[in-house]
Amino acid sequence: MKLLISILTLFQFITPSIANAQIHCGLVELVPNTSINELLTFDDFSKYQGGMIINSVAKVRVRVEDKAVVDPLCSWSLTMQIDNNPGAGTPITEWEELTQYGNGLNANPSIDFLEVRVRNACQTSPIDGTFQTFTNNGDLIDIITAFIPVTPADIIPSGSCANGVNGPGSYLTNYSEFNFDIDIRVKPDFNLNPGIFQLNITFHLEENQ
Amino acid sequence: MKKSKVLTVALLLGGLSSINAQLIDEKDVTVTMDLQPVLQLDMTTPNQVEFVFDEIDEYYSGITQYGATILKVSSTVSWDLYAVGRSTGTNGPEFWDQHIDYGNGASVNAIPDLPLSLLELRQNQINNGAANATGAFADYSAPFPPISAPSGSNSLYVFNGTNTPPTLDHKYIGGHAGSTGAGDFLPGGSYLTSSGTASDYYYSIDYRILPGLPAIFPMAFDELGTTAEDIVSANAAGNYAEPGVYTMYVQYILLEDQ
Numbered sequence: 001m002k003l004l005i006s007i008l009t010l011f012q013f014i015t016p017s018i019a020n021a022q023i024h025c026g027l028v029e030l031v032p033n034t035s036i037n038e039l040l041t042f043d044d045f046s047k048y049q050g051g052m053i054i055n056s057v058a059k060v061r062v063r064v065e066d067k068a069v070v071d072p073l074c075s076w077s078l079t080m081q082i083d084n085n086p087g088a089g090t091p092i093t094e095w096e097e098l099t100q101y102g103n104g105l106n107a108n109p110s111i112d113f114l115e116v117r118v119r120n121a122c123q124t125s126p127i128d129g130t131f132q133t134f135t136n137n138g139d140l141i142d143i144i145t146a147f148i149p150v151t152p153a154d155i156i157p158s159g160s161c162a163n164g165v166n167g168p169g170s171y172l173t174n175y176s177e178f179n180f181d182i183d184i185r186v187k188p189d190f191n192l193n194p195g196i197f198q199l200n201i202t203f204h205l206e207e208n209q
Numbered sequence: 210m211k212k213s214k215v216l217t218v219a220l221l222l223g224g225l226s227s228i229n230a231q232l233i234d235e236k237d238v239t240v241t242m243d244l245q246p247v248l249q250l251d252m253t254t255p256n257q258v259e260f261v262f263d264e265i266d267e268y269y270s271g272i273t274q275y276g277a278t279i280l281k282v283s284s285t286v287s288w289d290l291y292a293v294g295r296s297t298g299t300n301g302p303e304f305w306d307q308h309i310d311y312g313n314g315a316s317v318n319a320i321p322d323l324p325l326s327l328l329e330l331r332q333n334q335i336n337n338g339a340a341n342a343t344g345a346f347a348d349y350s351a352p353f354p355p356i357s358a359p360s361g362s363n364s365l366y367v368f369n370g371t372n373t374p375p376t377l378d379h380k381y382i383g384g385h386a387g388s389t390g391a392g393d394f395l396p397g398g399s400y401l402t403s404s405g406t407a408s409d410y411y412y413s414i415d416y417r418i419l420p421g422l423p424a425i426f427p428m429a430f431d432e433l434g435t436t437a438e439d440i441v442s443a444n445a446a447g448n449y450a451e452p453g454v455y456t457m458y459v460q461y462i463l464l465e466d467q
Contacts, residue, residue: 028232035237043245045399048285058238101246103467105390106287114240186242190285190397194246203236 024150025074025168025207026067030060040186051187060118060143060180060203061171075155075166075208077146078125078180080118082111082134083200092136095197106193111135114199117183118143121176122161131185143180143203150208166208247285250463251400254278260418271419273353276333278414280461282383283399287466289338289384290395290412292349293372294325294365296457302370305455312452319451324438327426328457329353329363332382333413339385340392344378346434347385353417354428359437361430363417365459368432372460379432382412384466394466423449 036058042048064076085096094108115131123129125143132141144166147154156162158169158177171178182203260272282290299306305323312319329349336348351362366380377386387393400410421427425440425448440448 023232025232029234030236033234033236035239037239037241039241039243041243041245042285043243043247045247045249045283045285048247049399049401057240058236060236095242098241101244102286102465103388105388105466109242109244182238184238184240186240188242188244188285190399191287192244192285194244194286196241196243198239198241201238201240203238205234205236207232209231 023207024067024071025064025076027063027065028076028205028207029063030203030205031063031171032061038184042188048188048190051185053183053185055183056181057184058182058203060182062178062180062205063170063172064168064178064207065170066168072152073150073155073208074168075147075150076144077166077206077208078143079140079146079204079206080116080143081140081202081204082114082137083202084111084137085198085200086137090137095199097193098196098198100193100195102194104193104195106191108195109188109192109197111137111139111199113186113188115185115187116141116201117185119181119183120179122165124161124163124165124177125180126163131183146206147208154208244285246465247283248288248463248465249283250290250461251281251283252278252461253281258416260416262418262420262424265422268420268422268424269356271353271356271417273415273417275415276413277416278459278461280382280412280414281400282395282410282463283401284397284463284465286397287384287394288397288463289374289386289393289466290382290461290463291375291380292330292366292382292414293375293460293462294328294367294457295370295372295460296325298370303367305457307451307453307455309454310451314451316451318448320440320444320448321451321453322443323426323440323450323455324429324443325367325457326361326364326431326438327418327429328365328459329417329419329428330365330459331363331415331417333415334407334409334411336381336383336385337409338383338393338395339381341387341389342377342381342385344380344433346380348380348382349414353415353419356419356421356427359427359439361428361434361437364428364430364434364438366432372462374462374464375432380434382414382461383409388467420450425449 157167
């Protein structure tokens with residue numbers, strides 16, 4: 001028992017030194033961070049032919065603040081990750097099937113039918129303005145690249161309106177850098193199983209370690 | 210001593226949970242897609258296609274209405290297209306409706322029951338989705354046969370006056386019976402995006418009626434296209450079609466391959 005206590009105590013002293021190294025910022029948040037549901041109904045031939053695009057289906061607004069004692073390494077990254085609920089048995093490359101109309105002789109839609117575009121006025125993201133696709137469940141696309149470990153040279157301060165802005169700031173004061181409009185586009189094939197299908201995109205904001 | 214150990218462990222766990230909290234936030238966008246099956250059959254055709262037989266040569270050579278119906282398909286799912294002959298059933302479910310009987314109608318050899326299958330169809334484009342077909346004729350793409358060699362290659366599919374889909378032994382315009390996933394359907398698509406002079410989504414339909422003389426309609430065959438249904442075969446030697454006015458209709462049915 002004495003040995004256990006000794007190990008735990010030692011671990012307690014070591015752990016904070018590692019964990020504290022990850023906290024450089026006072027606040028990292030998305031505003032608002034509530035979920036959004038978007039339904040795309042393909043009930044007309046022209047919708048199949050031309051696809052459907054929803055501009056600004058979501059606005060991802062970032063707010064990152066320094067601590068009271070400013071840490072020069074306070075910076076952040078933003079990613080988006082696709083999820084097709086594999087726990088329900090969904091194949092890794094397909095949309096989750098909620099219901100199916102007809103006999104299901106054709107294929108279910110693959111994940112890459114969903115295209116996502118990120119944009120803001122300063123074009124801070126390297127993928128700004130270009131539709132991106134995912135291939136497999138869990139695929140991750142960087143909107144603002146993470147740096148592990150972060151160094152002062154990696155930080156691009158807010159207000160620069162440059163590619164890769166990742167310093168502290170807020171959509172309230174630097175809207176063109178800290179707001180991201182999310183557009184989605186789906187252009188289904190003519191030979192897909194009719195039915196209702198679903199995907200989830202998670203936008204993940206995290207401070208750089 | 211025990212208390213202090215418990216306190217140490219509690220503090221330790223509490224400390225770990227707080228110091229590991231890296232600042233993170235997340236937001237979810239869920240996209241739900243409702244893919245509803247859309248099948249569109251655009252048809253250009255006159256309300257009535259009339260065949261008036263008032264010359265002897267028209268009985269011999271028949272009357273052909275070229276391109277009388279244009280069928281244009283748009284479908285988001287795999288599909289089949291077929292035609293079926295129907296009437297209101299005045300003379301029976303598989304016969305034309307007789308509206309007027311010319312003359313006194315006293316001749317016992319004059320038969321008012323004209324089979325719906327006497328109408329012949331010809332599609333301009335071969336059915337490319339009928340590899341699994343097992344019947345004598347998979348579609349209506351054959352040339353109209355001459356009167357000297359009666360054939361059921363183009364006789365209209367009829368099934369007891371109903372719109373029951375044809376089987377593998379019968380004729381389809383596009384696709385065919387069954388849902389094996391190969392050789393029995395045409396894939397989703399549209400005439401709007403097809404190019405070239407031939408398309409699986411565009412069909413020009415010709416109609417022909419050939420009464421013959423005497424008027425027995427030698428091109429009338431059963432749904433298999435193998436058993437003659439002309440007036441004599443269906444009745445007795447010496448019988449012929451009773452003069453008069455008759456009507457029927459052709460129903461074109463586009464359905465999902467299933």
